[in-house]
Structures are given as structure tokens and as C-alpha cells.
Amino acid sequence: KQEVTQIPAALSVPEGENLVLNCSFTDSAIYNLQWFRQDPGKGLTSLLLIQSSQREQTSGRLNASLDKSSGRSTLYIAASQPGDSATYLCAVLYHSNYQLIWGAGTKLIIKP
Amino acid sequence: DTGVSQDPRHKITKRGQNVTFRCDPISEHNRLYWYRQTLGQGPEFLTYFQNEAQLEKSRLLSDRFSAERPKGSFSTLEIQRTEQGDSAMYLCASSPNFGNTEAFFGQGTRLTVV
Numbered sequence: 001k002q003e004v005t006q007i008p009a010a011l012s013v014p015e016g017e018n019l020v021l022n023c024s025f026t027d028s029a030i031y032n033l034q035w036f037r038q039d040p041g042k043g044l045t046s047l048l049l050i051q052s053s054q055r056e057q058t059s060g061r062l063n064a065s066l067d068k069s070s071g072r073s074t075l076y077i078a079a080s081q082p083g084d085s086a087t088y089l090c091a092v093l094y095h096s097n098y099q100l101i102w103g104a105g106t107k108l109i110i111k112p
Numbered sequence: 113d114t115g116v117s118q119d120p121r122h123k124i125t126k127r128g129q130n131v132t133f134r135c136d137p138i139s140e141h142n143r144l145y146w147y148r149q150t151l152g153q154g155p156e157f158l159t160y161f162q163n164e165a166q167l168e169k170s171r172l173l174s175d176r177f178s179a180e181r182p183k184g185s186f187s188t189l190e191i192q193r194t195e196q197g198d199s200a201m202y203l204c205a206s207s208p209n210f211g212n213t214e215a216f217f218g219q220g221t222r223l224t225v226v
């Protein structure tokens with residue numbers, strides 16, 4: 001069964017810290033992996049997409065890595081700001097069914 | 113084209129009524145997805161279109177749910193005889209068919225069944 005797990009479920013850190021969010025998946029035959037941000041009651045904003053052939057992607061203060069062999073991805077946020085507070089979700093697209101399989105998300109709170 | 117658009121943003125309906133939601137994808141995107149999300153959970157896949165063809169439908173989608181994409185552009189999701197358990201955020205996403213298959217999401221339609 002294709003499953004995606006995100007740890008921790010919630011994280012609270014002081015402003016300015018660097019932090020890492022984790023995502024693990026059970027089936028390594030992925031097409032790509034995508035990280036999203038979701039603010040309360042809102043839709044999903046795509047942050048980074050990593051194709052299966054790639055190891056990492058960077059956008060501003062965000063860096064996402066992918067290790068297919070171990071079934072893991074990390075989202076690194078540098079110099080966190082209160083505006084980074086949101087829920088971060090990872091989703092894996094599989095070759096087999098072209099469906100995004102989702103983690104439950106990590107709720108991040110950055111304290112001023 | 114500024115992205116995926118969903119309408120309405122919010123819908124409150126009485127149990128037993130029918131509701132219909134609309135999604136306008138990014139214009140050059142062949143693929144269109146519907147997801148449902150309840151509080152504190154990740155989205156759950158409902159159905160997927162490639163152009164006008166509905167290629168995949170989740171077992172979550174009971175007979176009360178139907179989706180269409182008649183001309184391969186916008187899509188509608190209809191829920192008949194709504195139940196309180198249908199209350200959720202309904203999300204639409206679109207992506208290209210080839211190359212960078214990044215999925216872009218709309219703001220969602222929040223359904224509340226009372």
C-alpha cells in the first residue's frame with residue numbers, strides 16, 4: 001500500500017531558527033514529490049517539486065531533498081519567520097496511478 | 113490566466129439538497145484532479161480527468177457524487193442528497209500532461225452541510 005507519513009505532526013520554534021520537516025513514503029516507484037503550504041481554511045500553495053531523477057530543489061529559504069532509496073524527503077527552512085507559520089504537506093505522485101498520495105502535514109508555528 | 117479557480121468558495125446547504133462546484137484549471141493543463149480534505153487531514157483523492165476523459169475514480173466517491181469535464185476545460189463536481197459527512201473542503205488541481213507535472217491547486221470550496 002502506498003503511504004506517506006510526515007513527522008512531526010506539529011512543531012513550534014522561535015523566529016530565526018533553521019528547521020527540518022520530514023516526509024517518508026513506502027513505495028519508491030515515484031514520479032515526483034511535491035511540498036505544499038496550506039494556511040488555515042485556505043487552498044494549497046506549491047512550494048517545491050522534485051522529480052524522481054533529482055536529489056534536491058531550492059527556492060529562496062527553502063530546500064527540499066529526495067532520497068528515493070530510503071523513501072524520504074526533507075524540507076529545510078532557513079532563518080524561519082513568523083510568516084512561515086502554516087501547515088506543510090508533502091505529496092507523492094506515483095507512476096502507477098497518477099494520483100497524489102498525501103501526508104497528513106506538519107503544523108508549523110514560528111514564535112516571534 | 114492566474115491559476116486554478118474554484119467557485120463558490122463557500123457553500124452552506126441543508127442535508128438532502130444537491131450542490132454543484134466548478135473548477136477552472138490553468139488553460140494549458142490536460143490533467144484535472146478533485147480532492148476532499150477534512151480538518152487536520154491531508155487531501156483524499158476523489159477523481160482524475162485527462163482532457164475530457166475521467167480516468168480514475170476513488171472508492172470514496174459514492175453514487176451520490178459525479179464529476180464531469182465536458183470539453184476538457186472546466187470541470188464540475190456534483191453531490192446529490194448531501195449528508196453531514198460530506199462537509200469538507202473540496203480542492204481542485206490541474207497539471208500538464210508531460211514534462212514538469214507540478215500540480216497547482218485552487219483555493220477550494222468549503223462545504224458545510226447542516
